[in-house]
Amino acid sequence: MSVSLNPSRRQFLGSIAAGSAGVMMSSSGRVFGAESPNDRPVFATIGLRNQGWHITSKSTQFADFAALADVDATVLGANLEKLEKKTSKKADGFKDYREILDRDDIDAVMIGAPDHWHTKISVEAMLAGKDVYCEKPLTLTIDEGKLIEKIVKQTGRVFQVGTMQRTENSQRFLKAIALIRDGRIGEIRKVTCGINGASGSPVIPAIDAPEGLDWDMWLGPAPKVPYRALPQMRKGYGGGVPLYTNCHYAWRNWYEYSGGQMNDWGAHHVDIATWALGAADTGPSKVTPVSFDLPVEYANGYPSVSDQYNSPTKFEIHVNMPGDIPMVISSEGDNGILFEGTKGRFFVNRGKLTGKPVEDLETNPLPEGAVEDVYGGPVSKNHTANFIEAMVARTQPVSDVWSHNRMLETCHLANISIRLGRELNWDPVARQIIGDEEANAFLSRESRKGYEINM
Structure with missing residues (x-):
């Protein structure tokens, strides 16, 4: 929309x-x-x-x-x-x-x-x-x-x-999209989204929830499980809480509550890449897990243990975007987006916009209003x-919500492909995985009784 x-x-x-x-x-x-x-x-x-x-x-x-x-x-x-x-x-x-x-x-x-x-x-x-x-x-x-x-x-x-x-944080990203729309790298041949890896965890014991925390309500729609934490504390952003836990801050490392780095940083960089490709109204046709590491064993798409982080620590996912343009989502390399075309390439993240097409702006600036048009x-x-x-x-x-969901479908599908360890073919019109009933079961989750959506 x-x-x-x-x-x-x-x-x-x-x-x-x-x-x-x-x-x-x-x-x-x-x-x-x-x-x-x-x-x-x-x-x-x-x-x-x-x-x-x-x-x-x-x-x-x-x-x-x-x-x-x-x-x-x-x-x-x-x-x-x-x-x-x-x-x-x-x-x-x-x-x-x-x-x-x-x-x-x-x-x-x-x-x-x-x-x-x-x-x-x-x-x-x-x-x-x-x-x-x-x-x-x-x-x-x-x-x-x-x-x-x-x-x-x-x-x-x-x-x-x-x-x-x-x-x-948009100025560099909007300029990057404007560069692409103005043909500064020719036809796009490849986009790589670097979104960082993650770490697994030790075994995290079940203990009493901290005083003041309503653990059952924190879980809400998610399955009922015990609160888990180790005594070591997190420093810096997200500090003041256990470094290893299934609650505050570290919940991002559990599929029960989030989608790991794929949905965390991916929700930023895959969004910009999808916008740049003009694919915000559609989606991929295929998602392939080239390589990945999961911190625990999986069976039929579900972790075999419940006392350790379970979202991917490393990954390389290949995505077929409209026009058969390949998008790579990788935990390796610099955090940001690399755009490669027939006439050149450049890299953009929150701290820099670099590459010859960017340097050429000194003598050949973008048309007036190009960024505002984006x-x-x-x-x-x-x-x-x-x-x-x-x-x-x-x-x-x-x-x-429409452009965000279309982008996030790529991230969700990448996670499903990792969990099942196989390629997924996607129908962006029906918004269904083609010919894979088991994979389609991951498109939704049942809410815990008592925490269903009130409609």
Whole structure:
């Protein structure tokens, strides 16, 4: 689905940056804006550790936060304090996110919960009349993506996926796509996405969950299993939690809750590569696992043990994209995207854009407006600003669910191919794996009883 743009988009973003955006009507009919006593939209965040706090903190310049929710009382309390210190306003705190959805004074929710919670919260929030900003990767399965698309269309909600390389980290990536569209490397012959490898874990024992953490609710739709952790603590980003665990931060290494590096960094770089190839409305035709390492033994696509990380540590996946353009997704090499064409090649990541076609821009610059044409208008440098702009215009933002899901289907299929150890043929129209009933069973997962989606 294409992104519709408001004619006064540049003016609007300027006014958001200045802290006043004119009069705006929220999805619930509440008026907010510079000429209204309700000056700003009202948000709530569900899931607060690390990225949940990051998206909240950076959004306080554009929106007021009336409520926060987290199943860990310690995390919730700490973030309520940080928010009050930052904004001089108190927000309500909840363990159960449904208490946020029941409120009429909240225009939108931001979701920073682990991946296995994304779809349930997103669908229920939209059905409750809220616009949604949800962290990437949006879904745990391909069928979850289809459901979210259906509910967005049914409800008319605005939905922003938190793939910030389309906005806040976008300048190099947008220029890269503009280079391709302007023919600077000729016809694309190959795209390589470097997305880093990962590490396995030691055996992680089952222990009591930390005080304040509602472990059953953290698991939510996922299978009931014991909490696991070793005493060694993680440092740096994601610090303050066990280095080895099946919970905070390290949940990304478990297929039960996420998709490993394939869905973590892949949701960034495969997204840009798919956008550059003009394949955001379709998908691959074939996914082949050339090589991969799994940290535990697998049988019929499922790990044989439950006390160690189970997502891939190394991999090289070959993907047939439209026009038979090969895409390689690799855990080796520099993190970023290498585009190769008949006239040249260049590399792009968050820190650099390098290669002869880039050097040639000094004497042969891109046409005026080429980067804006890629984006679809003046480039927003803040993901939340783009989200609020779309809320006002009642359009979809630059990181919409349709393009995100199409890209993420490649990552999901790569993971399925690794789990089963074989090539998969994909029908991008039917959105089904061709001739492989066992593989198609991985397109969806059953929610644990009591945590089904309320529709």
